[in-house]
Amino acid sequence: MLTTLRRVLSFEMTVAEWIGTAAMLAVPYLAIGVLWALVNSGGIAAIVWWPAQVVSTACLA
Secondary structure, eight states, X not given: OHHHHHHHHTOOOXXXXXXXXXXXXXXXXXXXXXXXXXXXXXXXXXXXXXXXHHHHHHHHO
């Protein structure tokens, strides 16, 4: 068990490999996010404009 763990932890990666790994892991999340944004455009508008709504409500009070 410990030899397997040591072998995994001793594996070296270059910066380019780290960037490539991060990009491969991010692609599904980005694809789902874009698809959700296209389907729920009304919800996106509410999320984008909430800071303006908070400020306008605070100014009225």
